[in-house]
Amino acid sequence: xxxxxTVATIGLTLTVLAGGCARPRKAATGVDxxxxxxxxxxxxxxxxxxxxxxxxxxxxLILADGRETTKNWSDRSQExxxxxxxRREWNLKPGNIVDRGTVAYMVCKACRIQGGVNRLxxxxxxxxxxxxxxxxxxxxxxxxxxxxxxxxxGGQMVALLGKADQLMEKKGLYESEKFDLGERPDSKTx
Numbered sequence: 001x002x003x004x005x006t007v008a009t010i011g012l013t014l015t016v017l018a019g020g021c022a023r024p025r026k027a028a029t030g031v032d033x034x035x036x037x038x039x040x041x042x043x044x045x046x047x048x049x050x051x052x053x054x055x056x057x058x059x060x061l062i063l064a065d066g067r068e069t070t071k072n073w074s075d076r077s078q079e080x081x082x083x084x085x086x087r088r089e090w091n092l093k094p095g096n097i098v099d100r101g102t103v104a105y106m107v108c109k110a111c112r113i114q115g116g117v118n119r120l121x122x123x124x125x126x127x128x129x130x131x132x133x134x135x136x137x138x139x140x141x142x143x144x145x146x147x148x149x150x151x152x153x154g155g156q157m158v159a160l161l162g163k164a165d166q167l168m169e170k171k172g173l174y175e176s177e178k179f180d181l182g183e184r185p186d187s188k189t190x
Contacts (some may be wrong), residue, residue, distance in 0.1 A: 013037040014133030016084050033058065038068055042161075048154035054094035056157065060085070063161055064110040066174055087129070101148030103157070107164050108133040112173065113140070142167070 033044055033055055041062075045055060057076045062068055070076045073094040078085040085106045092102070108115065115136040134148035142163045144156070152160075168174060 001106070034072055038062060042158065045161075046158045050097045050151045051103075051154055051157045052094065052104070053092045053096050053098045056098040056106070056152070057086070057092075057094075059157060059161055060103070060106040062150055063107075063164055063168070080106070083109065097151045100143060100146065100148045100152050101134045103152055103160065104137045104143060104148065107115045107129045107142065107160065108136060111164055111167050112171065113137075119134035140167075 009086070031044060033041055034042055041058065045051065045059060048055070051059075054073045054076065057073075057080055058070070061070055061076060061079060077092070077094075081088065086092060086102070090102065092098075106115055107113075113133075113136055115132060131148045134143065137143040137160075138145050143160055
């Protein structure tokens with residue numbers, strides 16, 4: 001029995017390493033998320049059984065920018081590549097289910113979380129980049145414990161976005177509009 005468990009674990013590990021986010025979501029939701037506004041999109045995310053790569057990328061960009069800045073997968077993937085928040089080597093497909101490690105990596109980048117020594121050294125080379133990002137978010141209580149290759153449910157994604165939003169606000173990462181209040185009526189100028 002123990003040998004079967006080890007063989008199954010090795011097989012699962014090889015499958016994950018070869019494919020990452022390789023499985024498309026089986027049940028279509030009947031809604032094109034690209035047609036939803038930001039509030040509708042968040043409600044959609046909360047209801048999906050598992051999150052797709054495209055949905056995760058859109059959610060992370062909305063989190064980081066504070067508003068919708070892209071309209072489709074092509075725009076989102078190019079923007080995330082430009083920012084260094086995803087890697088070409090991951091071979092992400094928009095309709096595939098996203099894993100926790102990929103989302104954790106994007107959240108770490110958006111929230112400017114440096115992480116520990118392993119993430120800084122090995123992650124910068126691309127070795128375990130998503131694994132160490134996931135472990136960092138579990139350590140910071142932004143994600144629940146598990147493994148980096150597990151799929152992310154819509155509810156888990158919405159909870160993560162809420163926690164990441166609080167962290168970004170606390171760190172002052174959101175741009176705020178500056179405006180002049182004018183001169184105070186009670187102030188005396190010489």
